[in-house]
Amino acid sequence: MNFIGIQELKYIQRMLFFMSESKQISVSKTGVSKLAIIALAIVFAAGLFVVGFDQGHIFSIVYGEQAFTDLYIHELTHDMRHAAGFPCH
Amino acid sequence: MKTILFIVIVLLSGAFAGLIHGIVNFAIVEPYLDQAIGIENQNLFDSGEEEDTPQFWAEYDGYRTWQKSGQILAGVILGTSVGALFGIVFALSKNSLPGANNVKKSLILAGIMWFTMYLIPFLKYPANPPTVGDGETVVLRAILYLSFIAISGLSAVIFYKLSKRFDKNKKIISIIGYAIFISAVFIIIPENPDEISAPMNLVNEFRLMSVLGVSSFWISVGVILGLLWNRIEPN
Incomplete structure (x- = not known):
């Protein structure tokens, strides 16, 4: 069975952070x-x-x-x- | 746009402008309120509804202190409230407003909102000091006043939207349209039903001070929000 390791979790965390940043940028463009x-x-x-x-x-x-x-x-x-x-x- | 930052600067600018409004009122409007309430008290003694006794004055001093202390607090609450509306309109219209920087844009919008949402309704339903209002008509007067503010403010927005469809040299048509529409509403909407029994010089001076007080709010909120926007740039 494969478990998610610390590195993978950090990667997911970074992706989520990046997505939230992108969302904020898109909101600022729309108003x-x-x-x-x-x-x-x-x-x-x-x-x-x-x-x-x-x-x-x-x-x-x-x-x-x-x-x-x-x-x-x-x-x-x-x-x-x-x-x-x-x-x- | 950074939502929290935007909300914070809008609320702060409204609260500060409201504080200024409250302080200005405390300095220039309170003397007229005291004078008007003095007439109201005299009318109560003359009609026999109240007696000129130490108990009356003790009770009077108690609630007048409460009322006066509320002037500045109410200024902050009202300022935060109207400032919130101002912030919404500013954020939505900032890119269309004339002016080289945010302070000028904000001041221009404050001028427009002062004119459409305060001055025009004021000309129809001017502020009155105590002794003038009849308790029986307060709900009707509140409905009329709020309705006129809403009609004037919303119609200004609608005519502004219409102006976007016109060429640059024909945008004046929208301003004329608003002027004709609001003049018609001004004539049609019912008058304040209360009769003024207080001396007219007191009423007129009170009204002038009221205009100065409210104008101090609109100038302040325009300057403060523009400055905060320049400094913090929530978007």
Whole structure:
């Protein structure tokens, strides 16, 4: 029975590394990584909701209905909400 | 493109620009917010909804401190958020943007996004200080404001895509097309339903400070992302 030796394993490792490098080069030629766009789009949506529109929704996941009365995030972002032109009150 | 490096410089530039926005607001917008909330408090006393007591002021001081301390933090969060969108658009459009280097390209894009996604929606739905907004209409106002931003931003992208089909000397047709389209939307989309009962000089000065604050963000994010891109070159 033939087992894979250390040298063969190193060769496979080098090939995999080379393939991943090649993939990175091909992505850079075609443009922006989709993963980066998705990650940044999530940051955009989440941040905009927190600062511009939350009325207790996020904390209600933990604190329930009380969060809509406490309005912690609303109060924390209140001044920026007005200053940046978001509707408030 | 090095994905992690790209995400890091985009988020950093947004967060720094947001920090600047928060600091600028803290310096120039806060006095107007205090003034407007002072009027709001007086209205509460006059209507009998609240009494001018030490307990009222103790509670007021507590939440005003919380609100003021949030100005800079909210600036960083908003900056990171809008900066993320800016980074996506910059990375996708960098090769088509005019400008000899990344700072110029980034500043030009920041100018375009400031104009289409902030200034035009602002002209229809200008920022208002406390005392102006009616709590009953906040959802409607949020829908109208977001819709107008989305319509203006997306239509700018569509007209830009259309311009690629035209010859160089006919690209102005796209700009005119966008101007006509957004003017039509501007007229058709409903007005802010709230009446302004606060003094107009306070409202107008607040709006001017608001524009200066938001503009400081767009200039900062353009410069910082361009500089970081030049230095690190994620692609």
